[in-house]
Amino acid sequence: MPRKRNITIIEAPSNLGLMPTAQGKAPGTGRAPDAFREAQIASRLRAQNAGRLDPPVYHPAIEPETGIRNSAAIRGFSVRLAEMVGREVRRDQFTIVVGGDCSILLGSALALRKLGRYGLVFIDAHTDFHTPQTSRTGGAAGMDLALATGYGPEVLTNIGGLKPLVRDNDVWIIGNRDVTDPARYPAPHIFKTQIQMVTLDKMREITIPSVVQHLVERYDETAVAGFFIHLDLDVLDPAIMPAVDSPMAGGMNYLELGRLLRALTNSDLAVGMNITIFDPDKDPDGSLARGFVNFLVDTFQVIDG
Numbered sequence: 448m449p450r451k452r453n454i455t456i457i458e459a460p461s462n463l464g465l466m467p468t469a470q471g472k473a474p475g476t477g478r479a480p481d482a483f484r485e486a487q488i489a490s491r492l493r494a495q496n497a498g499r500l501d502p503p504v505y506h507p508a509i510e511p512e513t514g515i516r517n518s519a520a521i522r523g524f525s526v527r528l529a530e531m532v533g534r535e536v537r538r539d540q541f542t543i544v545v546g547g548d549c550s551i552l553l554g555s556a557l558a559l560r561k562l563g564r565y566g567l568v569f570i571d572a573h574t575d576f577h578t579p580q581t582s583r584t585g586g587a588a589g590m591d592l593a594l595a596t597g598y599g600p601e602v603l604t605n606i607g608g609l610k611p612l613v614r615d616n617d618v619w620i621i622g623n624r625d626v627t628d629p630a631r632y633p634a635p636h637i638f639k640t641q642i643q644m645v646t647l648d649k650m651r652e653i654t655i656p657s658v659v660q661h662l663v664e665r666y667d668e669t670a671v672a673g674f675f676i677h678l679d680l681d682v683l684d685p686a687i688m689p690a691v692d693s694p695m696a697g698g699m700n701y702l703e704l705g706r707l708l709r710a711l712t713n714s715d716l717a718v719g720m721n722i723t724i725f726d727p728d729k730d731p732d733g734s735l736a737r738g739f740v741n742f743l744v745d746t747f748q749v750i751d752g
């Protein structure tokens with residue numbers, strides 16, 4: 448639990464995994480760490496700042512060889528991010544990586560893969576299980592979970608010869624709402640994996656405490672050294688969090704997400720968390736960033752003052 452451990456923050460302002468905006472520009476998600484810094488995320492969480500990793504230049508074109516944009520840049524960025532994340536996890540810091548888009552998952556997953564066998568709790572509106580063959584965007588930010596579990600081109604699945612970065616049977620997806628009819632799902636190869644999927648409807652049906660209890664029991668049985676949380680803010684209802692890349696109706700409220708994160712981080716197995724896809728261009732007065740920081744302070748029960 449972050450309460451018992453110190454929190455460290457790493458800034459990973461990469462938007463290499465997203466499509467360009469309608470104007471052909473790099474998307475705003477790369478500025479999320481600046482927006483959260485403005486909202487004083489580190490001081491309010493009583494967290495140490497463990498630095499920032501700026502990404503290489505963003506190129507909007509999809510590469511014909513891989514079907515992805517910025518693949519070499521994402522690979523290089525992931526290797527360097529993994530060094531920073533690994534250093535903090537080894538120091539037993541609860542390591543929060545502030546993205547950036549969901550492609551930062553590859554850096555965090557690589558860090559943990561180098562340290563041993565770790566689970567991944569993937570909290571996102573979408574499964575992010577596209578491959579270049581199924582993706583309509585060519586963005587690694589819609590493929591990150593597939594890439595981390597070994598599906599997709601070698602340049603991003605086999606970083607450092609360590610494919611898969613996470614074993615699919617060590618992955619839990621919680622709270623997605625993009626699977627209504629599995630037969631028509633655009634990334635159907637996910638159903639051939641061992642990934643546990645607890646959709647938002649399912650989570651509400653079986654309740655958050657029992658989902659997390661089941662998950663922690665499974666992780667205890669499989670003898671993972673710990674687990675990492677990937678939080679894409681689009682898991683929240685766009686009525687409360689509209690500043691995301693791909694808003695989708697429905698979603699969790701803050702009460703539910705708080706219960707989920709608190710239950711997960713109550714386990715000593717939780718070693719850190721990514722925060723992805725916040726877009727400050729859609730939060731001109733900074734109120735959504737401040738609201739999210741308030742939410743984290745409440746959730747982690749940081750003594751404010």
Ligand SMILES: [Mn+2]
Nearest residue numbers: 549571575679
């Ligand atoms: Mn995502």
